[in-house]
Amino acid sequence: MSERSSLERLIVVVSLLVMTVLAGIIGAHAGEVPLPTVPKATAGSCVAPPDVMRRSHMSMLQHGRDLSVRQGERVEGGRLTGCIDCHAVSDGKGGHETVSSPQHFCRACHDYAAVKVDCFECHASRPEPKVKASDATSEVPASALAALADYAEEVAR
Amino acid sequence: MTEGSQSCGGSCGCGSEAGKVDEGRRGFLAGAVATGATALAPGVTLFAYGTAEAEAAGADPKKRWGMLVDVSKCVDGCTGCVTACQTENGWKTTGKPATDPQWIRKVTLRDPKSGATRSAPVMCQHCAEPPCADVCPTGASFKRADGIVLVDRHRCIGCRYCMMACPYKARSFVHEALEDQKPHAPRGMGTVEGCTLCVHRVDKGVAPACVEACAKSGGAIMFGDIADPKSEISKVIATYATMQIRGDLGVDPGVRYRNL
Numbered sequence: 318m319s320e321r322s323s324l325e326r327l328i329v330v331v332s333l334l335v336m337t338v339l340a341g342i343i344g345a346h347a348g349e350v351p352l353p354t355v356p357k358a359t360a361g362s363c364v365a366p367p368d369v370m371r372r373s374h375m376s377m378l379q380h381g382r383d384l385s386v387r388q389g390e391r392v393e394g395g396r397l398t399g400c401i402d403c404h405a406v407s408d409g410k411g412g413h414e415t416v417s418s419p420q421h422f423c424r425a426c427h428d429y430a431a432v433k434v435d436c437f438e439c440h441a442s443r444p445e446p447k448v449k450a451s452d453a454t455s456e457v458p459a460s461a462l463a464a465l466a467d468y469a470e471e472v473a474r
Numbered sequence: 475m476t477e478g479s480q481s482c483g484g485s486c487g488c489g490s491e492a493g494k495v496d497e498g499r500r501g502f503l504a505g506a507v508a509t510g511a512t513a514l515a516p517g518v519t520l521f522a523y524g525t526a527e528a529e530a531a532g533a534d535p536k537k538r539w540g541m542l543v544d545v546s547k548c549v550d551g552c553t554g555c556v557t558a559c560q561t562e563n564g565w566k567t568t569g570k571p572a573t574d575p576q577w578i579r580k581v582t583l584r585d586p587k588s589g590a591t592r593s594a595p596v597m598c599q600h601c602a603e604p605p606c607a608d609v610c611p612t613g614a615s616f617k618r619a620d621g622i623v624l625v626d627r628h629r630c631i632g633c634r635y636c637m638m639a640c641p642y643k644a645r646s647f648v649h650e651a652l653e654d655q656k657p658h659a660p661r662g663m664g665t666v667e668g669c670t671l672c673v674h675r676v677d678k679g680v681a682p683a684c685v686e687a688c689a690k691s692g693g694a695i696m697f698g699d700i701a702d703p704k705s706e707i708s709k710v711i712a713t714y715a716t717m718q719i720r721g722d723l724g725v726d727p728g729v730r731y732r733n734l
Contacts, residue, residue: 383628386624386626386628387616387618387626388618389532389619389673390531390532391674391677391678395657401657415653415654438663438664439655439660439662439665440657440662441655441660443654445657
């Protein structure tokens with residue numbers, strides 16, 4: 318092989334690389350990277366800031382479930398139940414979406430990240446219909462939030 | 475924990491940022507009396523664990539929850555306890571009797587010689603030595619510190635060894651996918667389930683649903699702490715002859731029967 322042909326090949330490879338990188342940058346700037354649409358929660362603020370929740374919600378849930386089930390250390394309003402109640406997505410017919418709907422709060426991100434969530438094989442994925450309408454969006458008690466928040470703090474370190 | 479070496483306690487009020495964070499954590503870990511609040515960001519406040527949370531105390535190892543069924547008061551044909559359990563825990567017949575949930579059922583006994591019949595509810599007997607927990611390969615079947623025998627569905631692999639080990643046929647397997655379970659009674663396909671002694675109610679200081687329902691129609695079921703000799707249930711057990719079903723097996727059930 319001559320020297321010239323290998324130089325030509327190098328030029329082709331380098332220009333291809335440059336084009337790929339440029340395409341990526343331009344694409345990102347043009348807003349072509351899809352992001353999940355996360356539904357808004359019904360209550361004011363969560364137990365921890367969004368970035369902590371995004372990173373650590375699974376550890377918090379796992380920690381809480383062992384306390385509840387095995388130690389019997391419960392919090393008023395429930396742990397996962399508290400999340401479900403606050404993050405319920407209305408189905409427009411007076412009820413709430415189940416996890417079978419892509420609009421469900423958990424699914425919005427889990428579909429995007431392609432992570433299977435199996436909580437709802439046993440747990441209800443939407444709030445229990447309440448007899449009193451005023452209770453439907455009742456606030457999660459401070460004690461429930463406190464335990465979770467403390468754990469979030471620990472995990473975030 | 476490195477913070478363990480610090481001399482200031484949770485309520486030192488030393489003012490440093492680290493001290494503030496510690497306050498919350500210490501309070502949580504020790505279940506301390508002090509209530510501290512830490513502002514994380516505008517609108518986000520962390521509260522340290524409070525005091526008057528009876529629910530957070532957890533299962534008390536000094537207690538042993540049990541029941542006493544007075545069979546002479548149990549009305550033949552009455553299924554109030556079963557219906558109450560279904561409503562409370564959200565299970566119902568699947569239309570396939572062979573695989574129906576078996577949280578609690580009414581059993582009719584008949585003496586073939588005299589023809590006398592007795593009717594009584596049978597559910598998980600919450601044994602002191604539960605064979606279901608002995609055989610469970612994953613630790614999903616377990617006995618809580620206060621004697622309530624449960625299935626931790628997070629660990630259950632659905633092998634059903636516990637169903638075979640249970641002398642009371644008190645457990646059943648969920649064969650079909652479920653939706654909209656009761657928030658306090660999660661249950662799902664591929665796991666084993668059984669009477670939880672309404673653990674979610676007991677933790678709140680309320681008697682199980684079957685006991686509450688039975689009180690309205692006969693009052694055959696009594697619920698209480700059988701480890702406490704001063705409790706009402708213990709006094710009745712100490713006064714009258716009661717028995718455990720298959721007491722000969724040595725599993726020491728927490729559910730006792732009178733006049734059986």
